[in-house]
Amino acid sequence: MCDNALNFVGAKRELDELVQLFNSEQFQQSVARGAQHDRIDFRFIPPRSPNFGGLWEAAVKSFKGHFKRTIGNRVLQHDEMQTVVAQIEAILNSRPLTSISHDTSDFEALTPGHFLIQRPLTAVPEPSMEDVPENRLTIWQRSQDVVQRI
The missing domain is CATH 1.20.5 (Single alpha-helices involved in coiled-coils or other helix-helix interfaces)
Structure with missing residues (x-):
């Protein structure tokens, strides 16, 4: 109504x-x-068998593992949730796949982020929230604390 x-x-x-x-x-x-x-053809893996999903299911499992370990039983606000999910995604898309060059002094690696935005995913590090009591943190600091625990 x-x-x-x-x-x-x-x-x-x-x-x-x-x-x-x-x-x-x-x-x-x-x-x-x-x-x-467009030759769209849906093919499905068997129900309740994520092991048939290969790499994408491994990525989902990795995300869920990080998310559950860091969030625990906390209740997040919508903005916190979006921030934490986006940052976990960035962390997973920053994992090195292989080196870019054969030069041993070059530490840059090819990451999934290169395929998404043609460059590595980088962010300015936030100060550690380890020593600040949780009830004194702002919403942003709380989401950064969650991400830093990963």
Whole structure:
């Protein structure tokens, strides 16, 4: 239930039009033709068998492990959650895959970040929050503390 404000009335009208579009046979055929033209073919791994997923499931497992170990039973605000997830993602995409050159004095490595943004993912290090009691931290400092624990 909502009031009769114009934005709600407009939203209902837009949703009704969207339902009609999805239910129209012409739209469904158009989507099917597009998928056939682009050669979109879904293939699924067996249910409850992430070991069939290979590398992407290993990345998910790594993310979940880092996330669960650092967050624990904490309740995060939405902004904290987004920050922590983005920073864990950056950490995982900064792991070295191989060296870029054969020069032993060159320590730069090829990372997944190179494939995403054509350069390594870098960030300015934040000061350690280790000695500050948790109840004295700001939201930003708390999210940085969580990321530093990784």
